[in-house]
Amino acid sequence: MRKALALLILLCAGQASAAGEWRHNGQLWNERWVVTVKVKGGEKSWTINKGSSAGLDQLDQDSMQLTKGLEQSLNETMARVASENGVNFMNGKLTGNISATLVPDAAGVVNATIGGLSYSVQNSYAGKKWGVLHYSCVNTTSLENMLIVAQYGAGNGQLTDKVGLNGTPQSSTDCDSNLSWILPFIGDKIISRFERIADTKILEGVNGMTGKLKDSLFFGRDQNWKSGLENLIPADRGVALPDGSTFPIGQYVQTNLARIIAESRMGVRNGSGIKIVRPTVDFNGGRQQFTGEVLALDVGSGSVDFSVTLSQQAEVNWFWYCPPNERVCPRYD
Numbered sequence: 078m079r080k081a082l083a084l085l086i087l088l089c090a091g092q093a094s095a096a097g098e099w100r101h102n103g104q105l106w107n108e109r110w111v112v113t114v115k116v117k118g119g120e121k122s123w124t125i126n127k128g129s130s131a132g133l134d135q136l137d138q139d140s141m142q143l144t145k146g147l148e149q150s151l152n153e154t155m156a157r158v159a160s161e162n163g164v165n166f167m168n169g170k171l172t173g174n175i176s177a178t179l180v181p182d183a184a185g186v187v188n189a190t191i192g193g194l195s196y197s198v199q200n201s202y203a204g205k206k207w208g209v210l211h212y213s214c215v216n217t218t219s220l221e222n223m224l225i226v227a228q229y230g231a232g233n234g235q236l237t238d239k240v241g242l243n244g245t246p247q248s249s250t251d252c253d254s255n256l257s258w259i260l261p262f263i264g265d266k267i268i269s270r271f272e273r274i275a276d277t278k279i280l281e282g283v284n285g286m287t288g289k290l291k292d293s294l295f296f297g298r299d300q301n302w303k304s305g306l307e308n309l310i311p312a313d314r315g316v317a318l319p320d321g322s323t324f325p326i327g328q329y330v331q332t333n334l335a336r337i338i339a340e341s342r343m344g345v346r347n348g349s350g351i352k353i354v355r356p357t358v359d360f361n362g363g364r365q366q367f368t369g370e371v372l373a374l375d376v377g378s379g380s381v382d383f384s385v386t387l388s389q390q391a392e393v394n395w396f397w398y399c400p401p402n403e404r405v406c407p408r409y410d
Contacts, residue, residue: 097406099356100398105391106364110137110371112309116326116383119318124390132299132308136387139293139305140347140372143286144171144194150282155198158270164263167215169198173223177290177345181231185339189287191225193346195244200263214252218267220244227287231339234296242283246271290345294374295338306374307331309385326383337376344375350389364392 108127113120125133148171156166176193196219203213223244228237248264294305307330314327330337348370356365372387399406 097397097399099360099395101353101393101395104394106394108389108391111368111386111388111390113386113388114310114314114316114326114383115385116316116324116381117318119316119324121314121316121326123314127389130308132301132303132305133387135299136293136305136308137350137371137389139289139297143175143289143293143347146285146289147171147194147282148196150278150285151196151198154270154278155200155267158266159200159263162263162266164200164202164216167199167201169196171196174349175290175345175347179291179343179345181339181341185231186228186237187231187291187338189225189227189229189291191227191287191290192223194223194225196220196223198267200267202263212252214250216248216250216263218246218248218264218271220246220271225283225287227283229287229291232335234291236284236288240280240283240287242279244271294345295334304334306337306385307334309372309374309387329381337378341376341378343377344373346370346373348372348388351391353393356395360395362395362397364394366390366392 110125110127110130110133111122112125112133113122128134148169151171152166152169155169159166171194173194175191177189177191180188180190182188197217198219199215199217201213201215203211205211221244223242226239226241228239229235230237246268248268250264296304298304299308310327310330312327312331315323315325317323350371351367351369353367368388368390370386370388373384374386375384376382397406
């Protein structure tokens, strides 16, 4: 569930009066999935209550967990580099949403390119210089515009050894003195590790994320022997086309899944689900509906191109909050 994101309120200046503001208690109402399919100029959407489709619930969980293993591998590696250099590892965070392109080739493999992510790590160090000058510093090193490349078999989903990671490393150090120019610069060590990147733990994380991405959509099967794509588009779904006919997109996917995987160029992106934004001052109270993208897939096969999007939808109940001891708490200034 994406409640951690749903509970994040994006504060907007000027949207609440100085004496009061719109608030909610964090509870989501009428949670549901919205699946939208587009094919041959036609479009169809349907909703499914959250919890009533084990396949979609699992797909949501898989989407949220895609980057966890890579973040852990990066953190373990950077903590080791820090320790080897007498520095304290503070934290590391992988951010962003995955944007992937999967391209098959004639050799029976799929070339995966994954972007949209950034990593930032902080380390601290303190001590004395020349026995008299004390210092305390925090170094922040980041790997921006991360690009992951991998390759796996179109028929069996097995990853090959062609896995890599690169990006643009940057580093900065803040100290409580003016000694940063003469201090050991841990950022250089980490940037060197990023540039060489052939660390076993990091590559394990890259492999793990790539494996989860492909398996959750195509190769992994749930208790009903369905893949993520098959759960997104059930066999009984059809899309009304502009010419008045109906295209049986569900049957097409179920029948041609192996060919779709082996022959189609695909774009995949994962989203963050709904984000709750405080209402504007002209809101009249009550419930407000929010929708946010969880996963999107564009399939280009050359014969039948289609796209499918999974979104999270829910309602939030707002109430007007007045601070304690406020004798006047108007809804509008």
